[in-house]
Amino acid sequence: MRNTITKSLQDIFSSEVILFVLKIGFGALVSTGLFIYLFWSTLSSFITSYLSWIPWEWLKTTGASAATIALAYMLIIIMISILTSLYAEPLLIKLAKKHYPNAKVIGSPDISKSVYLSIKSGVIFLLIFMFTFPIIFIPIIGQIYMLWLWSIIIKEPTAYDVSSLFISDKRIIKEKTKKSRIIAMIASLFNYVPLLNIFAPVFAQILFLHQILGKENT
DSSP, X not given: OHHHHHHHHHXXXXXXXXXXXXXXHHHHHHHHHHHHHHHHHHHHHHHHHHGGGOSOHHHHHHHHHHHHHHHHHHHHHHHHHHHHHXXXXXXXXXXXXXXXXXXXXXXXXXXXXXXXXXXXXXXXXXXXXXXXXXGGGSTTHHHHHHHHHHHHHHHHHHHHHHHHHHOOOHHHHHHHTTTHHHHHHHHHGGGGSTTGGGGHHHHHHHHHHHHHHTTTOO
């Protein structure tokens, strides 16, 4: 795992990865910004209604504002994840050839399945987030819980996208992705820093790349 993280950190600061991330980040900000602009009042009304059970007015108002901002931030993260899933394939192949010349590309992820997995993971994340929102305010536990929530967005789509390029045997895929939850949570650490959160999905894909290819092709 240490070797996987070391190689991934080296890759994440390479010029080709930074350029890719900037493009994805710009696309995500524009598309999410447009969505928030069109539906901001609807989102705010929904959150206010959702928090109506809280007996303290000051907490209800503060919670609604915080939840609305947090939801907007989560939507940006989800969009970054979807765009990364769609466009990261050439980058992953390039990195694989750089580190593992003997690695063979045996397939390609199905675009419709990639989008489906990304949207499904995003919806699951949002539903759990909305109904367990107060937990994130618990010191330490809340931060760990938030990492676990963010990992939901990354885990399944990333495992599928990366493994589809290099592995066809489902048994081997299952074996290689046993640590996928831990890897997704490590990548999700980027989400705690605004702007750097645009690196989280591609960092997860690079982590999976080295996890899958590292032992057999070094």
